[in-house]
Amino acid sequence: MKPRWKGKGSEAKAIADPMSKIVSQLQSSLMQSEARGLLSSCSVLVEVDAEVADLLNRACFGRPRITAEKEKQWFQLDMEEAFYLGFSLKCLEVVSKDGCTKSDEELWEYMKSKKEVFPISYKAYSHLRNKNWVVRSGLQYGVDFVAYRHHPALVHSEYAVLALSEGENDINGRLRVWSDVHCTVRLCGSVAKTLLILNVNNKGQGAISPSCLEHYTVEERTITRWNPEQSRENQGVLENQTK
Structure with a gap:
């Protein structure tokens, strides 16, 4: 997008x-x-x-x-x-x-x-901010954050962001079943945003102090709806090949 x-x-x-x-x-x-x-x-x-x-x-x-x-x-x-x-x-x-x-x-x-999930949400927030994305609350869209390429006065947000703990994706009861994924993706699509999942892995460091954050890693994953129009073969080409 x-x-x-x-x-x-x-x-x-x-x-x-x-x-x-x-x-x-x-x-x-x-x-x-x-x-x-x-x-x-x-x-x-x-x-x-x-x-x-x-x-x-x-x-x-x-x-x-x-x-x-x-x-x-x-x-x-x-x-x-x-x-x-x-x-x-x-x-x-x-x-x-x-x-x-x-x-x-x-x-x-x-x-x-x-x-309770502050260590995970902060790691996700700082991960995006360090890449110079503008990060705002995504509460109105049912996600953790929304990410903008620049100031919201100049551009619409591109990503609806969920921050999840690697290996504990049900920590907030989200995306536990396929219907959760489907509903979230449909919602993001209706507001012209791509769902961005940030899986945060603490590498067994826990969250005793903020110094643990340097050991955390973030895996980015986008989820979008499959559009059959983008995968449909050109019928005219097929007809010419069979002649």
């Missing part, structure tokens, strides 16, 4: 302003501003200035929270987004409500307590 760009010139804009460059600029700005995120239940709230807010929007991290302040803006990051900025990019410090800074290990344990 080819990228579905939104409007004339969108592809050119994306090529001229690659996502890797935008994320690099965001990383630099967050480090310079010494940004700190406030841990709040299953998300992290970050107060930023207008420049960082613009970069967060362009890089598609978090969602803005409406406030009365004009000089400062608040962004709400999902757990995977916050951990990626803090652990992988080293540009965000996360603190608890009492003001104590959370180490990577403490944040890892907290997020696992809130989301």
